[in-house]
Amino acid sequence: MKHREILLIGILPPPINGQTIAFHSLSKELSCEILTLSGQRHENLSGFLGKSWTYLSVLVTLFFKLIRKKYVIYHTISQSKEGFLRDFPIVILAKFFGSKIILHIHGGNYDNFYATQNDILQKLILKMLTSANSIIVLSEGLKKMLDFAPTLNPKIKVVNNGLAWSASSKYQKIKRLPSNLQIPINILFLSNLIESKGYWSVLEAIEILVNQFKINIQADFCGEFIHYDDAIRFENASDAERHFFEFISKHQLSNHVKYHGIIDEQTKIELLQKAHFFILPTQYKNEGQPISIIEAMAYSCVVLTTNFRGISEMIEHHKSGIFVEYNNPNSIVKQFIHLIENPQIFEKISQNSLQKFQEKYTKELHLKQLVEVIKSHTKPQNAxxxxxxxxxxxxxxxxxxxxxxxxxxxxxxxxxxxxxxxxxxxxxxxxxxxxxxxxxxxxxxxxxxxxxxxxxxxxxxxxxxxxxxxxxxxxxxxxxxxxxxxxxxxxxxxxxxxxxxxxxxxxxxxxxxxxxxxxxxxxxxxxxxxxxxxxxxxxxxxxxxxxxxxxxxxxxxxxxxxxxxxxxxxxxxxxxxxxxxxxxxxxxxxxxxxxxxxxxxxxxxxxxxxx
The missing domain is CATH 3.40.50.150 (Vaccinia Virus protein VP39)
Structure with missing residues (x-):
């Protein structure tokens, strides 16, 4: 029996998020066939019709591939109803033609997604999941989100996320707070600006630190304003962006806050190198194991984040990072003040943050574990x-x-x-x-x-x-x-x-x-x-x-x-x-x-x- 060939199915950037970044990294690591669900393939179609054309093109291409050979198919799946309706035909078609299937869940909300569906959709979700040979989750703790189907447990594999590039040790230095008050303390928010990601709490905390405590702050916000259905404060992304700049103007923060929008990899690395603090007080409903936290740890930033989903296993409170309360800027302020008043604790956390990254979240380790899971299914099996x-x-x-x-x-x-x-x-x-x-x-x-x-x-x-x-x-x-x-x-x-x-x-x-x-x-x-x-x-x-x-x-x-x-x-x-x-x-x-x-x-x- 021959080794099976590998076929990757997923979404490449844009959009830029943890799932697309990880898929892009894997696609560069493996020399294999790729079917991408991103982009538009018909020059005269846009929006929904363009996406539908792309999807149908992928299904037709997949069909003709499957009738010629049996693959090991790696597919990143969604945690939404619309995404599931996209994923289900791909998985069932692959299963029907005898390919092996590896599903990767880049998030921690699959149990809640499953629980909110009707009986018919729940049966179809179970059908899709049970068709898989392996299901990859991001951490040991996130295995429990598939407890609704205990028969899946033997199929679950844990592969931590990893950095998308190989970090140079030249820039992986322990961070120290500036002793000169004229030099700003740098704060970085690096994620799409989704309300439940907590960027507004970060902005409010900066206002308190600058205007009440008179601390010299330079804060960089990077990412796209995106509106999700769990938003409470704003009606849409444009409304959120407008209020963001109005708040900066109203509280005279223009010299302390800079919004960069979507940034390239080199700009990201430069911002990570200069940042002292990385703050992500998230309760985003699809959150799993944020790659942005891994990026911050790779450059020794002191991470302030919430004790939520897979983050609980990434951060050890007061050792490799700090947990703050969600939607509570005063909690951020309190921990920030504590650390700048105790620079030796700040430096120790910075050191531990880098060490944790090197032990668990490097690009090389992530890809090694992920490729091992995929290639384990390419080998001919005995009985x-x-x-x-x-x-x-x-x-x-x-x-x-x-x-x-x-x-x-x-x-x-x-x-x-x-x-x-x-x-x-x-x-x-x-x-x-x-x-x-x-x-x-x-x-x-x-x-x-x-x-x-x-x-x-x-x-x-x-x-x-x-x-x-x-x-x-x-x-x-x-x-x-x-x-x-x-x-x-x-x-x-x-x-x-x-x-x-x-x-x-x-x-x-x-x-x-x-x-x-x-x-x-x-x-x-x-x-x-x-x-x-x-x-x-x-x-x-x-x-x-x-x-x-x-x-x-x-x-x-x-x-x-x-x-x-x-x-x-x-x-x-x-x-x-x-x-x-x-x-x-x-x-x-x-x-x-x-x-x-x-x-x-x-x-x-x-x-x-x-x-």
Whole structure:
């Protein structure tokens, strides 16, 4: 199997925000195909029509790419209804054609976004998220915003944001406050001027510091005035901008406050180098882990910000920054005065700020972690890797999937019929441990074995507190040394042998572990079923079912039973399943035998006493 190619889908600047900056940085790091959702592709269209044209162009381009090859697709997703309606078709289309999907959430509001949607949209959101192979969030604390869907937890990866450029150590010096009162203390607000980002509180704090405390301040505001629906003070961006300049004029701050608008990278670096304080008292609803704070830490600025979302893990109060209250300019003033009166504390925080940046938020570290997550999905998987990745979802299928519920019914019925209390049982390829646990509740002495460490970990976590005779072990299949296991009175093997290149070897080992007259219950994919004859063509078109690349064996029940007979096994009972699809029920209704319509057979075999 070849390594999959990578396809990045996202928005490049403009607009300039944390998400677009991060996507631009990643696009420069990886030599791969890119589909951008930004810009307009039709010279005669603008506004909504222009964006719609761009989006439809991306969907059409994506469609033709997907029918030619299966990718690892990285896509940054939105935390708004409009953004979701854009993201959903992209993800579902990619999933349908068998590409692997990595979703990146650049924010911390996904739980609130989900909670405010109607039932239909919530189901669609869950469909999109569960289609992903990995979901990247910005910090450990932000994992909890996906608690509304616990099955997503194994898919969540944490990758901190990082600086968009490699900061030169030449300019990463510990900041010191000016001892000469003629030299201004420099304050920087570097973010889009959104009301909930707190820029107005910064402006009001500057007015107090300048006019009441007579402190020599030079403040730089950088970013675009943007209006969001959480705004309270102003009706639109133009109104906010007008009041901003009116406040500066009214309070005679023209010599102390400068508005730069949108700035380029070089200007940004120059402002960061001269700034003593960086202030961002935010409660912006989509806030996650602000890149602007990372930029400030990279240049040793002392950060004054709110204890909000991912910022809580970026800043240690009075160590690598200072927490202030939201919408409270006096809180900013109080902390500012404390620091200029204690310059040694200011310098220590400046030093710690830079150190925290170097430990967690450099460009190199961010891209290394992000690329590792993406490239981990490009490598061909073996069956163990595949089942490790889906361990938690596999367990949940027994609760939600009709096919798995039928599988559970068939297997537990056979267990009840042929395996009795106090029997010693080996569950070979135990998976999530559901049948091991069922046997243990019947007072059997059970050992579950699986090749996947994650499956074994899941089993141990699920059943560690159970008052039953049940243990789980990780071991290779076929066994490296099957004789280390004590003789068993029964062995079960559910949907395992089909993933082994040589299943005959393990059937020999099983025959040597079983006691005389011991019971073997084993399932295999049914080669007589019509679906199995076209399964590979379905996979070539759709990339489904996911397990197909790992499927090594598809056999006829008669041939398989003959092989076991040669090892001394006698067939006691044979069943076919599942019968949950409408076409299997239809074919069975018109008289077609189950062996031609059902995809799996399970047989019960007894080892002859003279074996």
């Amino acid at each position: 163990i890797d595949f089942h490790s990745e889906i361990a938690f979802q596999f367990q949940e299928k027994y609760k939600k999937s009709k096919q798995f519920k039928e599988r559970y019914f068939v297997w537990t019925s056979l267990i009840d019929k042929y395996i009795y209390p106090d029997m010693s049982v080996l569950d070979v390829g135990c998976g999530s441990g559901i049948f091991s646990h069922y046997l243990a509740t019947k007072k059997c002495k059970v050992t579950g074995i699986d090749g996947s460490e994650k499956m074994i970990e899941l089993c141990q976590n699920n059943y560690a507190q159970e008052n039953v005779t049940l243990s789980f072990l990780q071991d290779d299949l076929p066994f490296q040394n099957h004789l280390k296991y004590a003789k068993k009175e029964a062995i079960i093997c559910s949907s395992v042998l089909e993933y082994l290149p040589d299943y005959k070897k393990i059937t020999i080992q099983i025959s040597q572990i079983l006691n005389a007259n011991g019971i073997l219950i084993v399932s295999m994919p049914n080669q007589d079923c019509w679906y199995r004859k076209i399964e590979k063509y379905i996979f070539q078109i759709t990339g489904k079912p996911d397990y197909f690349p790992h499927l090594k064996q598809v056999v006829k029940a008669e041939a398989f039973s003959k092989e076991l007979s040669d090892l001394g096994f006698e067939l006691k009972e044979l069943q076919y399943y599942p019968n949950t699809h409408f076409y299997t029920k239809l074919f069975h209704y018109i008289g077609i035998h189950k062996k031609y319509t059902h995809t799996i057979f399970v047989g019960v075999y007894q080892l002859n006493s003279n074996h």
